[in-house]
Amino acid sequence: MVVGGGFAGLACTRKLAKSDDVRVTLIDKNNYHQFQPLLYQLATAELGTGDIATSLRQVFRGHANVDVKMSEVMVADPKTRTVTTQTGETYQGDVLVLAAGSSANFFDTQGAEKNSLPLYSLEEAQRLRSRVLSMFEDADRDPKVVDDGALNFVIIGGGATGTELAGALADMINLTMTREYTDLAVKRTRIYLIDHGHSLLAPFSAEAHDYAARTLRQKGVQLRLGESVKEIAPEYVVLSDGTRIPTRTAIWAGGLMAASLADHAGLPRGRGGRIEVQPDLTIEGFPGVYALGDFANVPDADGRALPQLASVAQQCGTWTANNILADIAGKPRTAFHYRDKGIMAMIGRDAAVAEVGRKRHELDGPIAFAAWLGVHALLMTGVREKIEAFIDWAWDYFSKTRPIQVLDRSDDNRINWDQGVPAEGSARSSPVKTAT
Ligand SMILES: Cc1cc2nc3c(=O)[nH]c(=O)nc-3n(C[C@H](O)[C@H](O)[C@H](O)COP(=O)(O)OP(=O)(O)OC[C@H]3O[C@@H](n4cnc5c(N)ncnc54)[C@H](O)[C@@H]3O)c2cc1C
Numbered sequence: 545m546v547v548g549g550g551f552a553g554l555a556c557t558r559k560l561a562k563s564d565d566v567r568v569t570l571i572d573k574n575n576y577h578q579f580q581p582l583l584y585q586l587a588t589a590e591l592g593t594g595d596i597a598t599s600l601r602q603v604f605r606g607h608a609n610v611d612v613k614m615s616e617v618m619v620a621d622p623k624t625r626t627v628t629t630q631t632g633e634t635y636q637g638d639v640l641v642l643a644a645g646s647s648a649n650f651f652d653t654q655g656a657e658k659n660s661l662p663l664y665s666l667e668e669a670q671r672l673r674s675r676v677l678s679m680f681e682d683a684d685r686d687p688k689v690v691d692d693g694a695l696n697f698v699i700i701g702g703g704a705t706g707t708e709l710a711g712a713l714a715d716m717i718n719l720t721m722t723r724e725y726t727d728l729a730v731k732r733t734r735i736y737l738i739d740h741g742h743s744l745l746a747p748f749s750a751e752a753h754d755y756a757a758r759t760l761r762q763k764g765v766q767l768r769l770g771e772s773v774k775e776i777a778p779e780y781v782v783l784s785d786g787t788r789i790p791t792r793t794a795i796w797a798g799g800l801m802a803a804s805l806a807d808h809a810g811l812p813r814g815r816g817g818r819i820e821v822q823p824d825l826t827i828e829g830f831p832g833v834y835a836l837g838d839f840a841n842v843p844d845a846d847g848r849a850l851p852q853l854a855s856v857a858q859q860c861g862t863w864t865a866n867n868i869l870a871d872i873a874g875k876p877r878t879a880f881h882y883r884d885k886g887i888m889a890m891i892g893r894d895a896a897v898a899e900v901g902r903k904r905h906e907l908d909g910p911i912a913f914a915a916w917l918g919v920h921a922l923l924m925t926g927v928r929e930k931i932e933a934f935i936d937w938a939w940d941y942f943s944k945t946r947p948i949q950v951l952d953r954s955d956d957n958r959i960n961w962d963q964g965v966p967a968e969g970s971a972r973s974s975p976v977k978t979a980t
Contacts, residue, residue, distance in 0.1 A: 545637030546570045547617050547627060547805070549577045549600045551854045552837030553643035555861025561607040565872050568609060569635055571627065573616035575600060578666045581854055581920060582933075584709040586669040587676070588716045589946035595933040597666055617644070620809040622830040639832045639868055642809065642819065643861065646838040646852060649801035649816065655776040656700075660796040663705055667954065674955035675793050676713070680721060681951065682959065684728045689961050693790030695733040698781045700773050701797035702739030703746060704889045707756055709797060710737045711892030714763035719893075719944040735765045736789060738781075740772040745889055745897065747851065752889075752897040759891045773798075792959050800852060802839050814841045815849060823879035825864050834867075836860040842880065850882055859883065890916045 546553045546560075549572035560566045579596040586596055604610040615629035625640040648662035661672045676697070683694040697713060699706045713735055722730045737744070737760065743753035744760070744767070757767060768783060775782040776794045783789070802817040811827055812820045819827065819835035823843060827833045836842070837857030841849040850856045859882055867877040886900030896913040921930050940946060 545625065545627060545635055545639065546641040546643065547620065548572060548643035548645055548803075548837075548839070549574075549612075550580075550643060550645045550837060551857035552645075552839070552861040552864075553641065554600075554603070555858045556641055556643065556836065556865045557604070557610060557861075559862050559865030560868065561604060561610045563869055563872075564609070566609060566868070567611070569611045569613060569637065570600065570604070571613045571615055571617055571629070571635065572600060573614070574666075575612075575614045576666075577603065579929075580664070583663055583666070583669040584705065584712055586666070586948075587663060587672040587709065588712040589673055589677070589949040590712060590716075590940050591933055591936050592948040593666065593670065595929055595936060598929055617805055618808060620805060620811075622809065622811055622827065622833045625832050639834070639871075641834045641836065641864060641868075642805070642811075642839055643836040643857070644803040644805045644839045646800040646816075646818075647803050648796055649799040650796065651799060653773055653776065653798070656773070656794075656796060656798075659776045659778050660700065660794040662796040663709060664800065670952065670954040672793075672795060672955075673948075674951055674953060676716075677949065677951040678955065678959070679793060680725055680728070680730075682961065684725050686961065687728065690729070690732050691790075692961065693779065693792055694959075694961075695730075696736070696789055696791040697734070697793045697795065698736045698738065698789055698791045699795045699797055700738050700776075700781075701799065702737055702741065702744040702767075702769065703797065703799075704887075706737055706739070706795075706797035707744045707760070708890055709795065710735055710760055710765045711763060711890065711895065714760070714765050715892045716946060718763060720946050720949075723944070736768055737765050738768040738771055738773055738783065740770065740784075742770050744769070747887060748889070748897060748899060752899065755895075755897055756889070756891050759895045763892055800838065806839065811835070816841070818849075824867055824877040825860060825880050826867075826877075834864050836864055842882075844882055853887070855885055856882060888916050888919060 546557050549570055554577050557568050557570045560568050576597040576599055582596045585591040600612045615631055617627045618630050619628045626634055626636040628634050648664050650656040662668050679694045683690050699710050717733050744756040745752055772784045774784055781789045781794050806817050814820045818841045821835050821840045825834045837860055838852045844850050863880045870877050888898040890896040894913050896916040898915050
């Protein structure tokens with residue numbers, strides 16, 4: 545039984561699918577595998593849904609020993625290795641692999657869960673794209689709504705997700721929107737990137753922090769580092785220094801925790817609510833139960849938890865499959881060993897940082913950008929997705945238009961500007977500072 549068709553669950557199932565000794569049931573709440581590292585490009589209309597999502601059934605077509613089920617697992621019982629789905633079915637296996645990934649962690653920030661737009665799934669990215677595009681359409685029809693924050697985009701979290709999104713959004717506005725919304729003062733658009741730390745891209749080197757901050761400032765992004773967000777309301781965001789930014793687009797890239805299934809699995813949990821696992825990725829006391837990828841605190845050789853990365857998840861998946869096959873062959877399981885291939889982040893057009901190799905060599909600028917494109921294309925699941933993504937990237941790069949600029953109304957909370965009743969203590973009645 546494998547729960548979750550993300551990087552970890554997919555890698556595990558792919559490896560097991562090659563063995564005639566195993567039957568796998570792979571359950572995911574969606575019928576596709578989503579490529580999370582490119583969600584921000586979906587949100588900024590650079591890539592389309594089909595570029596970053598792959599049908600799980602297509603991946604396992606031709607593998608009679610893999611049964612794909614689309615259903616949300618609500619409860620997992622590690623004692624019996626049984627899972628129960630939202631629609632009431634139960635599935636039981638000799639081995640249970642939990643790889644349900646993560647969801648947004650709002651750290652109890654007032655109003656964040658209700659009023660911000662997280663960027664951790666395909667639906668969330670589509671919804672964000674719809675919101676961004678509708679803000680431009682609304683402001684074009686009625687420029688007065690710009691005063692109410694229609695063109696203020698507030699990104700909370702300066703890690704890879706927030707930094708990459710800020711760069712892509714700035715490019716979209718500077719290169720595309722300025723040419724397409726000729727009646728609108730696009731120059732009044734503001735992108736704010738807020739982080740309570742004093743640098744962007746925390747896991748990278750000091751040089752990369754500076755490069756990322758410099759690049760974003762050049763693109764016009766307003767960095768608010770060393771500030772946290774106190775409140776997110778439907779019409780504004782309040783920072784820790786009391787600044788109120790009017791906005792209808794507060795984007796949450798502020799952190800992750802284990803997916804909600806971890807609340808209903810009866811297993812030991814650690815940082816981020818993630819499942820604690822042993823070096824061989826099984827759970828203490830449950831030799832037939834594994835937890836992998838973002839769903840677990842996967843230890844490195846020194847016992848410290850590895851970061852939540854696609855490469856960690858993929859390697860965990862393959863390692864787990866090898867341990868399952870070792871059990872079947874009567875051989876000993878081995879402790880997971882992560883091969884660190886480096887970290888990368890793209891900061892918009894022609895700008896990226898990469899720290900690769902054991903010594904973490906620094907790359908930045910166009911070379912890092914080219915490396916980023918190559919590595920991400922390699923990581924993508926299907927050949928069709930790779931080709932389509934390259935066509936979209938090339939189209940965007942040379943034409944400076946967004947290939948997927950489609951307002952598909954996946955944002956069902958469309959703004960009704962006429963009913964814009966100021967919330968209690970809003971800008972019009974409160975003495976807080978207002979950002980411009
Ligand atoms: C915006 C963003 C950008 C990122 N950029 C990078 C990057 O550049 N490089 C990098 O290495 N990593 C990056 N990451 C991290 C990387 O994507 C994750 O570490 C990786 O996806 C983890 O893989 P996983 O298999 O553990 O979880 P996921 O890929 O999240 O897969 C979990 C799967 O479980 C399914 N699922 C969840 N709950 C249930 C349930 N109850 N029942 C059934 N199915 C369920 C989900 O539908 C999903 O398919 C990024 C992450 C995000 C969100």
